[in-house]
Amino acid sequence: MTSVPAAGGTKPPAAPKSRKSVTGTRRTVAALFLLPALVLLGALVVYPIGYSVVRSFYDQSGDGFAGIDNYKALFTDEGIRTALKNNIIWVVFAPTVATALGLIFAVLTERVRWGTAFKLVVFMPMAISMLAAGIIFRLVYDQDPDKGFANAVWVGVHDTFSQASAFPKAHPGRDSPLEPAGGGAFITKSPVRAGEAVSLPLVGVAPDLMPDGAAAAAKPEPDKVTGTTWQDFTRGKGVGTLNRVDSAELGYAGMKIEAVKDGRVVASATAADDGTFTLPASADGAQLRLPASNFKEPYNGLDWLGPSLVTPAIIGSYIWMWAGFAMVLIAAGLASVPRELLEAARVDGASEWQVFRRVTVPLLAPVLAVVAVTLMINVLKIFDLVFIIAPGSSQDDANVLALELYRKGFSEDQPGIASAISVFLLLLVIPVMWFNVRRLRREVRR
Amino acid sequence: MKAKQSLGSRLAEKVSGGLLRVFLIVVGLFWLVPTIGLLLSSLRAPEDISASGWWKVFTEPSQITFDSYAKLLENEDITGSLLNTVWITVPATLLVVIIGSLAGYAFAWMEFPGRDWWFLGVVGLLVVPVQVALIPIAELFGGIGIFGSVIGVVLFHVGFGLPFAVFLLRNFFAEIPRELLEAARLDGAGELRLFFRVVMPLGGPAIAALGIFQFLWVWNDMLVALIFSDSGSQPITVALQTQVRQFGNNIDVLAPGAFISMVVPLAVFFAFQRQFVSGVMAGAVK
Numbered sequence: 055m056t057s058v059p060a061a062g063g064t065k066p067p068a069a070p071k072s073r074k075s076v077t078g079t080r081r082t083v084a085a086l087f088l089l090p091a092l093v094l095l096g097a098l099v100v101y102p103i104g105y106s107v108v109r110s111f112y113d114q115s116g117d118g119f120a121g122i123d124n125y126k127a128l129f130t131d132e133g134i135r136t137a138l139k140n141n142i143i144w145v146v147f148a149p150t151v152a153t154a155l156g157l158i159f160a161v162l163t164e165r166v167r168w169g170t171a172f173k174l175v176v177f178m179p180m181a182i183s184m185l186a187a188g189i190i191f192r193l194v195y196d197q198d199p200d201k202g203f204a205n206a207v208w209v210g211v212h213d214t215f216s217q218a219s220a221f222p223k224a225h226p227g228r229d230s231p232l233e234p235a236g237g238g239a240f241i242t243k244s245p246v247r248a249g250e251a252v253s254l255p256l257v258g259v260a261p262d263l264m265p266d267g268a269a270a271a272a273k274p275e276p277d278k279v280t281g282t283t284w285q286d287f288t289r290g291k292g293v294g295t296l297n298r299v300d301s302a303e304l305g306y307a308g309m310k311i312e313a314v315k316d317g318r319v320v321a322s323a324t325a326a327d328d329g330t331f332t333l334p335a336s337a338d339g340a341q342l343r344l345p346a347s348n349f350k351e352p353y354n355g356l357d358w359l360g361p362s363l364v365t366p367a368i369i370g371s372y373i374w375m376w377a378g379f380a381m382v383l384i385a386a387g388l389a390s391v392p393r394e395l396l397e398a399a400r401v402d403g404a405s406e407w408q409v410f411r412r413v414t415v416p417l418l419a420p421v422l423a424v425v426a427v428t429l430m431i432n433v434l435k436i437f438d439l440v441f442i443i444a445p446g447s448s449q450d451d452a453n454v455l456a457l458e459l460y461r462k463g464f465s466e467d468q469p470g471i472a473s474a475i476s477v478f479l480l481l482l483v484i485p486v487m488w489f490n491v492r493r494l495r496r497e498v499r500r
Numbered sequence: 501m502k503a504k505q506s507l508g509s510r511l512a513e514k515v516s517g518g519l520l521r522v523f524l525i526v527v528g529l530f531w532l533v534p535t536i537g538l539l540l541s542s543l544r545a546p547e548d549i550s551a552s553g554w555w556k557v558f559t560e561p562s563q564i565t566f567d568s569y570a571k572l573l574e575n576e577d578i579t580g581s582l583l584n585t586v587w588i589t590v591p592a593t594l595l596v597v598i599i600g601s602l603a604g605y606a607f608a609w610m611e612f613p614g615r616d617w618w619f620l621g622v623v624g625l626l627v628v629p630v631q632v633a634l635i636p637i638a639e640l641f642g643g644i645g646i647f648g649s650v651i652g653v654v655l656f657h658v659g660f661g662l663p664f665a666v667f668l669l670r671n672f673f674a675e676i677p678r679e680l681l682e683a684a685r686l687d688g689a690g691e692l693r694l695f696f697r698v699v700m701p702l703g704g705p706a707i708a709a710l711g712i713f714q715f716l717w718v719w720n721d722m723l724v725a726l727i728f729s730d731s732g733s734q735p736i737t738v739a740l741q742t743q744v745r746q747f748g749n750n751i752d753v754l755a756p757g758a759f760i761s762m763v764v765p766l767a768v769f770f771a772f773q774r775q776f777v778s779g780v781m782a783g784a785v786k
Contacts, residue, residue, distance in 0.1 A: 083691050084610040091603035091662055098659025099625050102633035162520060175528050181769035182762045183720030185737040189758040190538045201553045203537055382777055435629045438722050442744055456631055463635050464727060476632040483627045491624050
């Protein structure tokens with residue numbers, strides 16, 4: 055499968071080479087050389103194919119002829135349908151992404167001196183078992199961002215781009231003008247008046263989460279509601295003057311404030327760095343509310359192994375294992391691409407992207423096809439990674455055909471249906487089988 | 501040509517070269533980090549693992565301990581299964597190499613009716629999924645009493661390793677120059693002598709590639725052993741698999757266990773990279 059398939063048609067046929075026996079072997083000797091292999095292949099590979107085909111037409115116990123009932127189950131059984139759907143997702147995405155990454159890595163590593171080291175790192179997962187890879191990725195996908203690497207990175211990225219909840223756990227202190235408003239929000243006990251400065255003190259935000267702008271008392275402005283929201287507490291100095299802005303205290307920069315009249319939000323504002331805010335005159339007579347979005351728990355990352363993400367997550371681990379395989383095969387193909395072609399394109403003024411798109415990729419197309427087809431066959435039979443990574447609670451959602459076959463055949467005692475699944479898998483690889491044989495026949499018969 | 505480039509384009513090249521390096525380093529880290537995570541997790545106490553992520557050891561190196569490994573090596577289920585892995589892998593590799601070489605040589609250099617058709621038949625079996633054979637072979641092995649034994653697991657791996665072995669070795673042996681074989685023949689070598697003294701040594705590179713490929717394949721297998729071995733004959737992959745159900749409570753078994761199971765394949769990989777790569781390339785069909 056490694057030689058370029060299309061090349062077979064264009065290469066001039068090799069000079070016929072005689073492989074007649076040099077010893078004039080007797081047939082019995084040939085038979086002895088072949089016997090072990092043929093017996094084992096017959097008993098362990100050929101016979102099972104026949105057995106499975108026959109078995110797939112019999113019912114659960116194996117006594118009654120079931121016609122095509124077992125094959126009907128492939129498309130009616132809820133579990134198998136999920137498996138089929140997931141297998142399609144696998145076959146479409148895993149080989150294409152792995153091949154694309156392999157191509158990118160193969161092309162890029164040619165340009166750095168330590169390309170070999172990089173290739174070694176990416177190729178290494180090929181050497182380990184899917185079980186080990188599964189355990190590795192169970193750790194990576196741990197839901198807790200403090201333990202699972204995937205969520206640690208994801209939450210880091212997420213929090214960089216959106217500081218949604220700046221003040222988890224903030225709450226009113228003693229004698230506060232604020233009271234809980236339900237759902238985690240806080241609201242002033244009494245309505246506010248334009249022209250006076252409002253105090254909205256809270257406590258309880260961990261020092262490392264606090265913005266570092268010092269709080270300032272807001273100046274009253276006529277026709278406007280002004281105020282300050284701040285942490286009415288300083289570590290080491292206590293609350294200072296209760297409900298009054300002290301010099302060492304910090305403002306809640308970014309706190310959202312809503313003015314509520316009769317249950318409707320009439321105005322809203324966001325606190326400045328020093329915790330001050332200004333609301334228009336329309337807020338006169340309203341109560342000020344600090345909505346719950348200010349206080350919600352910190353973002354906790356994605357549920358990688360939950361029902362909706364489990365299949366993409368496992369495909370990710372597969373790509374981690376097999377992108378190196380694609381890369382190595384493609385790099386070997388790349389090494390045989392004539393450099394003059396690439397140079398010629400560059401001399402003609404083609405950009406690097408054009409060279410890649412118009413010269414490199416078309417020349418590599420046969421190799422890319424071989425890699426993608428190989429990965430497809432491989433993905434069709436995917437079992438270990440799903441079996442290990444998907445937790446019991448979402449294994450049904452991550453189901454694939456090979457796993458369903460294992461369940462049906464070895465824990466649900468449904469050998470008929472399991473055989474039908476195996477025959478179905480076999481049918482899917484028959485085109486590749488046929489292609490291999492046809493290509494080799496040309497080489498062999500010369 | 502370089503000298504003629506303008507300062508601007510040289511600068512652009514420098515910048516894009518820098519970006520390229522950063523990109524590749526980041527990707528490389530992404531590929532390394534999961535394995536490092538497993539290694540560092542295996543070197544921490546269970547209490548530490550449940551309290552924080554493995555990267556904590558960078559700030560608190562004192563957390564590193566080999567206790568989990570020590571405990572694991574006293575666990576007879578694990579040590580026994582490691583031995584089973586060896587008992588399965590070594591014979592399955594040797595048998596495939598020997599039987600595959602014999603057949604590969606016969607297909608390459610012997611004459612018998614339908615030779616090429618037989619060979620094409622074997623090539624057709626290259627992509628047969630193992631799943632097709634699980635149920636029939638389970639019944640077959642049950643019938644002859646080797647279900648649950650090391651022998652059964654070995655036989656299954658040999659059966660499914662042979663198509664690739666025969667394919668690879670026949671193609672390699674066929675390239676041996678005819679004159680070499682004829683010279684040996686004239687020296688009076690018989691068929692067996694020819695095979696062991698000329699063909700096998702000349703086939704070294706292909707045999708090495710095949711051997712390493714098959715070795716890693718069998719060592720890393722879980723599915724076949726999951727079905728055909730029992731608690732006494734199970735390899736390390738199956739032994740660890742039974743622990744995955746309670747993931748979280750037994751990370752002190754899983755992490756070091758997975759790492760131990762990886763040590764041999766990784767050593768083989770680093771020692772025989774070239775052969776491994778050529779085996780993988782030739783085995784692209786499997």
